Amino acid sequence: MGLFVFLALIVLVVVYIVSLYNGLVTARNSYKNAFAQIDVQLTRRHDLIPNLVETAKAYLAHERGTLEAVIQARNAAVKGLADAKRNPGDPEAMDQLAATQDGLNQSLGRLFALSEAYPDLKANQTMMQLSEELTSTENRVAFARQAYNDAVMTYNNRREVFPSSFVANSFSFAPAQLLQVEDATVREVPKVSFS
Numbered sequence: 001m002g003l004f005v006f007l008a009l010i011v012l013v014v015v016y017i018v019s020l021y022n023g024l025v026t027a028r029n030s031y032k033n034a035f036a037q038i039d040v041q042l043t044r045r046h047d048l049i050p051n052l053v054e055t056a057k058a059y060l061a062h063e064r065g066t067l068e069a070v071i072q073a074r075n076a077a078v079k080g081l082a083d084a085k086r087n088p089g090d091p092e093a094m095d096q097l098a099a100t101q102d103g104l105n106q107s108l109g110r111l112f113a114l115s116e117a118y119p120d121l122k123a124n125q126t127m128m129q130l131s132e133e134l135t136s137t138e139n140r141v142a143f144a145r146q147a148y149n150d151a152v153m154t155y156n157n158r159r160e161v162f163p164s165s166f167v168a169n170s171f172s173f174a175p176a177q178l179l180q181v182e183d184a185t186v187r188e189v190p191k192v193s194f195s
Contacts, residue, residue, distance in 0.1 A: 020167040027158045028089075031151035031176055035088035037144040038179065042081050042101070045137045049074045049108075052130045056111065059121035066107075066114055073107040076100045089152060089176030101181045108134075145179050152176040 053067050060067060080100030084093040112131070115121045122128075155176050159168035167173075 017167060020164050021171060024155075024159055024164060024168055024171070024173050027151070027155035028173065028176075031148060031155050032088050034144070034148035034151040035084070035179075038141065038148050039081060039085055041137060041141040041144050042077070045134065045141060046074055046078050046081070048130060048134050048137065049104075052111070052127070052134065055124060055126045055130060056115065056121060059118050059124070060114065063114055066110055070104075070107045070111050073100075073104040077104040089155075089174075091175075091177040094177035094179050098179060098181045105181070145181070149178045149180075152178050 049070065053070055057067060077100040080097045084097040087093050115127065158164055159173045159175065
C-alpha cells in the first residue's frame with residue numbers, strides 16, 4: 001500500500017512538471033505567433049514605401065535627400081525585421097527592430113511634412129491612397145505589437161512565477177523582450193496658441 005501511494009505521488013509530480021513545461025511551450029509559441037503577425041504588417045508597410053517614394057519623386061525632384069533617406073531607412077527596417085524573425089523575443093533583435101522602425105517613422109514623418117509644402121503632391125490621388133493605406137497599416141502594426149507585447153508578458157510571467165520558474169530554468173526558457181517602438185509624435189506635447 002505504501003509503495004502504491006509513493007508511486008502515485010511520483011506520477012502526480014511528473015504530470016505536474018509536464019503540465020508546467022507544456023504551459024511554457026504554449027506561451028512561447030503564442031508570442032512567436034504574435035510576432036509573425038507583426039511581421040505580416042511590417043512587410044506590408046515596407047512594400048508600400050517604394051510606391052510612395054516613386055509617386056513623390058515626380059513632385060520632389062530637388063528633395064532627393066529626403067527620398068533617399070526614406071529608402072535607406074526602409075532597407076534598414078527590412079533588415080531589422082529579418083534579423084528579428086530569426087529569433088523573436090531576443091532582446092538584441094527586438095531593440096534593433098525597434099530602432100530601425102523608429103528611424104523609418106522619422107524619415108516618413110519628414111517626407112509627409114515635406115509633402116505638405118507641395119499642394120499638387122498632396123492632392124495626387126495615388127499619394128492620397130498610399131498615405132491612407134500606410135495609415136491603415138500603421139494601425140494594424142500597433143495592434144499586432146500590442147498583441148505581441150501581451151503574449152510576451154504572459155510568457156515572461158509564466159516563466160518567472162513559482163514553481164514554473166524551476167521548470168523554465170531547467171529547460172532554458174529564456175526571457176522574451178517586448179517590442180517598444182519610440183514614436184516622437186506620440187510623445188511630443190501639442191503646442192496650443194491663442195494669439
